[in-house]
Amino acid sequence: MKLNYYCIAIIPARGGSKRVLRKNIRLLAGLPLIEYSIRSALKAISISRVIVSTDDQQIAEISRNLGAEVPFTRPPGLHEKAINAYRLALSLNPDNELAIRGMNLLEGK
Secondary structure (H helix, E strand, O other), rough: OOOOOEEEEEEEOOOOOOOOHHHOOEEEEEHHHHHHHHHHHHHHOOOOOOEEOOOOOHHHHHHHHHHOOOOOOOOOOOOOOOOOOHHHHHOOOOOHHOOOHHHHOOOOO
């Protein structure tokens, strides 16, 4: 049973990693690591949509096959290690007022 409000789960998944190369698609107990996050989000009754944000085509393909949305691959400038959730939200919807307010707070405006 889904609830009456709209909640989006955004799963950031970079293709590169300094310590564990390609960790999001490495197998853990026979499944790609990202599959655990996607399955959990899809099962949650409070989540309306599951979106994977990635810079990697293989992660995007795996995510789509599991039922997550991958509307685009991340543009240059959003590949850094600690991706800013507000910047990601703005890239998904440039008119997102909550993300705009968050960015303004972070930037001291």
